[in-house]
Amino acid sequence: MYDVEVIGAGPSGSYAANALARRGFSVHLVDRATFPRDKLCGGGLTRKSLGLIRELEPSFDNSGLAEPIEQLYLFGPDGKTVREARLPVGEVALIRRRDFDAWWRDRALDAGAEFSQRPVGLDGARFLVAADGAGSSWGRSIRGPFRNSEIAVATECHASADLPPFAALLVSPNDAGSGWGYSWLFGRSDGVLVGTGYRRDQEGDLPALRGRILLLNRRFTSETCSRFDNWVIPLYHPRPAAQGRVALVGDALGVADPFLAEGIANSMASSRVLVESFVRQKDFSQYTAELHRHPYFRAMRYFEFLQQVVGTDGAAAFQALSSPGLFERLRRMLSDPGEAAYLAWGFALRHPVTALRARRTLRVAGRTSPPAPSLMPGQDTTPATNSKEPPARA
Ligand SMILES: Cc1cc2nc3c(=O)[nH]c(=O)nc-3n(C[C@H](O)[C@H](O)[C@H](O)COP(=O)(O)OP(=O)(O)OC[C@H]3O[C@@H](n4cnc5c(N)ncnc54)[C@H](O)[C@@H]3O)c2cc1C
Numbered sequence: 001m002y003d004v005e006v007i008g009a010g011p012s013g014s015y016a017a018n019a020l021a022r023r024g025f026s027v028h029l030v031d032r033a034t035f036p037r038d039k040l041c042g043g044g045l046t047r048k049s050l051g052l053i054r055e056l057e058p059s060f061d062n063s064g065l066a067e068p069i070e071q072l073y074l075f076g077p078d079g080k081t082v083r084e085a086r087l088p089v090g091e092v093a094l095i096r097r098r099d100f101d102a103w104w105r106d107r108a109l110d111a112g113a114e115f116s117q118r119p120v121g122l123d124g125a126r127f128l129v130a131a132d133g134a135g136s137s138w139g140r141s142i143r144g145p146f147r148n149s150e151i152a153v154a155t156e157c158h159a160s161a162d163l164p165p166f167a168a169l170l171v172s173p174n175d176a177g178s179g180w181g182y183s184w185l186f187g188r189s190d191g192v193l194v195g196t197g198y199r200r201d202q203e204g205d206l207p208a209l210r211g212r213i214l215l216l217n218r219r220f221t222s223e224t225c226s227r228f229d230n231w232v233i234p235l236y237h238p239r240p241a242a243q244g245r246v247a248l249v250g251d252a253l254g255v256a257d258p259f260l261a262e263g264i265a266n267s268m269a270s271s272r273v274l275v276e277s278f279v280r281q282k283d284f285s286q287y288t289a290e291l292h293r294h295p296y297f298r299a300m301r302y303f304e305f306l307q308q309v310v311g312t313d314g315a316a317a318f319q320a321l322s323s324p325g326l327f328e329r330l331r332r333m334l335s336d337p338g339e340a341a342y343l344a345w346g347f348a349l350r351h352p353v354t355a356l357r358a359r360r361t362l363r364v365a366g367r368t369s370p371p372a373p374s375l376m377p378g379q380d381t382t383p384a385t386n387s388k389e390p391p392a393r394a
Contacts, residue, residue: 005125012250012267013131021112049265066093077173083322136252156195178204180311183213302340308358
């Protein structure tokens with residue numbers, strides 16, 4: 001009998017398995033995939049995720065897995081105006097999920113976790129941690145279905161190119177039905193990742209959004225791409241995170257920040273809170289309360305507000321965010337979620353009318369968007385490889 005079975009060896013599952021094994025618990029880590037495996041993801045790590053990784057595994061710095069980004073570009077909805085900044089080394093880095101996840105899983109095994117592709121379930125383990133991603137069936141039964149307003153859809157394609165590492169972000173315009181969203185170019189040594197993210201209930205004109213980021217890509221390289229893949233990123237909302245002997249972490253629970261939809265840091269942060277709670281209580285009884293009370297996740301309400309700001313007036317948001325004071329706050333927010341409060345207040349002081357509208361939208365959001373009855377047909381958690389459309393909408 002294991003103390004804990006962790007289902008899913010992505011960033012959240014391997015974090016939980018590693019940290020629990022270090023605390024002396026016997027851990028069974030399960031993944032149905034054969035590693036190394038791919039996961040649709042930009043692989044952008046901010047100082048938040050880098051800090052969580054290093055805290056457990058300082059050897060990450062010598063692993064050669066991370067490509068530090070020093071150049072950041074921010075483009076407005078018109079695709080023209082730009083704010084350019086040099087980032088201090090170690091603030092943002094890019095990884096390839098195929099390589100990182102295999103390395104990260106192996107570190108959990110080094111810490112003492114056992115790995116297999118066959119779960120033992122609650123008959124063979126006293127507790128179960130579901131870290132099996134956005135389509136988790138444990139997730140659905142404990143936290144309920146995600147509302148469309150609580151899900152970002154991210155669509156990404158890869159262009160081969162040889163460029164120094166960089167990140168370029170393009171704020172989405174609020175026209176043609178689209179609300180919050182942004183597009184990105186992540187320049188890595190193996191090429192450029194070209195992506196667009198939007199809220200599932202506010203897709204708007206997706207071909208136009210993709211067209212804008214592909215156009216911007218031409219400024220950096222003549223190489224382009226045409227094959228977009230899609231997958232979902234469930235955004236943080238204070239949902240039930242455990243029931244009896246089962247707890248949820250990462251995308252299975254839905255913890256990505258609602259402003260940048262950064263999922264890796266928050267997924268590992270949820271595992272960190274879970275492990276601390278489990279070590280204290282020896283069960284999951286306090287996990288939900290401790291997670292939502294934790295300053296890290298309490299700050300998510302400001303991220304949600306900022307999402308509404310961009311969704312209400314992307315141009316005003318860009319203008320404010322690219323001013324020296326708020327841009328510095330934005331940069332600091334990549335290290336500390338608490339900085340989002342300053343960013344939110346800074347914006348509210350500059351654009352009180354937009355801020356009030358955003359706040360009102362935030363209050364009625366959720367009431368206007370019904371839960372998605374079927375997030376992933378058949379609860380299939382495999383990223384929809386080259387799927388033409390995002391998963392079914394409500
Ligand atoms: C296009 C795109 C771009 C993104 N870019 C970024 C980014 O740049 N930075 C960032 O921070 N976040 C990004 N994200 C979000 C990020 O990828 C996720 O939030 C993160 O991977 C969640 O980690 P996780 O461990 O909870 O789940 P996952 O990484 O999804 O891992 C789940 C694991 O569970 C396994 N599994 C699933 N079902 C079962 C089962 N039934 N039995 C056993 N094993 C199972 C899977 O094989 C997988 O290994 C992006 C997402 C998308 C879609």
